[in-house]
Amino acid sequence: NAGVTQTPKFQVLKTGQSMTLQCAQDMNHNSMYWYRQDPGMGLRLIYYSASEGTTDKGEVPNGYNVSRLNKREFSLRLESAAPSQTSVYFCAGGKGPLNTEAFFGQGTRLTVV
Amino acid sequence: RKEVEQDPGPFNVPEGATVAFNCTYSNSASQSFFWYRQDCRKEPKLLMSVYSSGNEDGRFTAQLNRASQYISLLIRDSKLSDSATYLCVVNTGRGYQKVTFGIGTKLQVIP
Numbered sequence: 149n150a151g152v153t154q155t156p157k158f159q160v161l162k163t164g165q166s167m168t169l170q171c172a173q174d175m176n177h178n179s180m181y182w183y184r185q186d187p188g189m190g191l192r193l194i195y196y197s198a199s200e201g202t203t204d205k206g207e208v209p210n211g212y213n214v215s216r217l218n219k220r221e222f223s224l225r226l227e228s229a230a231p232s233q234t235s236v237y238f239c240a241g242g243k244g245p246l247n248t249e250a251f252f253g254q255g256t257r258l259t260v261v
Numbered sequence: 262r263k264e265v266e267q268d269p270g271p272f273n274v275p276e277g278a279t280v281a282f283n284c285t286y287s288n289s290a291s292q293s294f295f296w297y298r299q300d301c302r303k304e305p306k307l308l309m310s311v312y313s314s315g316n317e318d319g320r321f322t323a324q325l326n327r328a329s330q331y332i333s334l335l336i337r338d339s340k341l342s343d344s345a346t347y348l349c350v351v352n353t354g355r356g357y358q359k360v361t362f363g364i365g366t367k368l369q370v371i372p
Contacts (some may be wrong), residue, residue, distance in 0.1 A: 190362030252304035
């Protein structure tokens with residue numbers, strides 16, 4: 149029982165490159181989230197998926213796209229990476245909008261140069 | 262004013278000490294409150310929910326003060342293993358976009 153698994157754990161991109169961050173959960177959660185965490189700032193919601201087949205923008209969606217491939221998987225894509233997207237990205241799953249516990253993946257440390 | 266404010270610290274306390282953190286929130290309509298713990302370079306994990314009546318789990322006590330719009334976390338008999346960053350999380354209950362994380366308070370317990 150792995151919980152929430154993110155890949156990769158580390159990535160360095162050049163400005164303008166694209167990549168997809170993968171997230172999978174085996175906890176049968178309906179809701180999944182993508183957050184970014186930057187120094188001096190709280191976690192900020194990029195996109196969320198309330199249930200399979202639905203996705204919605206969070207607080208900071210610009211420059212990102214997401215796909216809820218099935219109940220288990222929720223991917224985050226950077227189409228054209230920018231240095232401002234250097235951050236730690238966390239995927240999380242939960243039963244609802246954090247009314248109950250949210251389970252986070254181990255994070256992806258992304259550097260855009 | 263930020264929606265959720267925390268003193269980033271660090272709070273350096275000796276083992277065995279009692280330490281308390283506060284977290285203030287600006288939206289009086291906030292409905293759910295949580296404390297998460299985040300170890301260095303790790304993911305956040307739920308420490309405890311904060312109920313109107315308070316919540317106690319071993320050495321940890323969380324309180325909610327709606328009148329003054331803050332929540333608190335009290336740690337008694339601090340252990341070295343308590344060293345971490347404690348994140349305050351506030352949910353206005355109006356949907357997924359209304360969950361706000363504080364920047365966290367860093368605690369360092371010193372031998």
